[in-house]
Amino acid sequence: MQIYLPIADLPVNIFLLLGMGIAVGFISGMFGVGGGFLMTPLLIFIGVQPAVAVASVTTHVAASSFSGAIAYWRRKALDGTLALTLLIGGMVGSAAGVALFTWLRALDQLDLVIELSYVTLLSIVGLLMISESVRAIIRSRQGKPAELRRPGSHVWFHGLPFKLRFKRSKVYVSAVPVLVIGLIIGFAGAIMGIGGGFLLVPMLIYLVRVPTATVIGTSMVLTFFTMLSATVLHAVTNHLVDAVLALILMVGGVIGAQFGAHAGQRMRGEWLRLLLGLLVFAVGLRFAFELVLQPEDLYSIRLIEGAP
């Protein structure tokens, strides 16, 4: 059944969109990531203009992360203090990111920067997650107990001032690294049009040593707030949020996210991290191939937006 998307100016099959929403929602519920880094390329692939895709995906990610956040909140598996601290850093980062975004767009190099940041971020984060989780799996195979908290894991920034006690997460660290992480996520999110969950989850686990139990719920709260404000910002500045597209995606997304969350809880943490690492790395590789292989067509055309 075809439906015409009013802002994207394109008829698409409604079941294809629903299916994409469910598939990406499943992954996002399972790993606690927004799924924007998967959904945006998928939409561009079916012919939606990149700008409309990025803007509408933010709405979809807001909905799926909200339903996820509620589920984790009921299980008391999220840390409000941690989320709030991250959010403060995130807002500063977003503002800086939007400024750089506008500047790069004026230089006509935005596409390249987006592609390069996808490649570097996704492949590095993916590789780190794969190697860490494989080591954890090998350790548990050898019968050694899983390391809950490494004794010698105090890094230099644990000595920083402004220590905060994040009760739910059972960590007592300086607010500075948490704010910086929020800042990086907000910055990357504004540039790449992603919620940043796939960056945030490993950063919180490996750097701040937040237990996996609360990290996913907390990441969802942060994703929800940033994506909700991004929806309104995109609607006001670019008029590119397609409500019909977003609605179909989010209906599929929230259904998928529920099943994904259940599947995720049945899996062991290290296997979950290995899968997410592989997924992130695969998307990074795909972007790398696009940059390195000779494109089928060297030419491309683009409407000049906002031109008179």
Next chain:
Amino acid sequence: MRRAHARRSFTRVSCTIALALAGLAASAAAATAEKLVASLTNHRVLITSSYTGAELVLFGTVERDAAAAPQHARYDVVATITGPRQPLRARRKSRVLGIWVNTATRTFVDPPSYLAVLASRPLDAITGADNQRRMRLGIANTSFPQRFNEDIGEVSNDPFRAALVRLMRERDLYSEAPNAVTFLTPTLFRASIPLPAQVPIGNYDVDVKLFADGAMIAQTASAFEIVKVGFEQFVVDASQRHSLLYGLVTAMMALATGWIASVAFRKD
């Protein structure tokens, strides 16, 4: 913004028509015996939620002066349909440090977003190459001015221009069909205008030229518009005019969907 631009391109088109008419009067003084009458089945194409493309039919007839005996054995018709004009950027990639990067760009000032040239025979069989060039007949002779800093000019044998035409053809937005106009009787013709699903909204100009013995003997123009109606138009209006409200409502929609899902799937 879009509307203002459409108006500008309309004046531009009417200028071209005026010029062409002047040329016609000068070149063919004897060609007043025929009159060309053409119309479209529909002057408004409505985009609704089930829109997947459309087809308009152009039909017309050649009216001969009753007093004069038929002068021409056969007629040929070339119909050019031009969609709303929008500035466009063409980019070329080349390899820099092992990766493919957009290194060269050209800005086309106002290429049509849709261009269909429908004819009753191949253009070369209808009229000479000089005539085709002068009347800007066919995609090959259509003008695609580019902007260079402050200057606007046409580049001949330009790979960017070729790429623009090729990419637009691949999207079915540009087309040239040498047998799309069919004569049902020696003077009555019809042609169907294919409008693909991704066709841009706006005003479309239809220019119909009548040829006989290699020369243009009559010309007429028509127009149609492609508009969104009902819910589609409502959404576009809301997103443009009440963008903050639209953004907030979309955000509320996300909240509601997320909340409903978490209630519906609650296990405990």
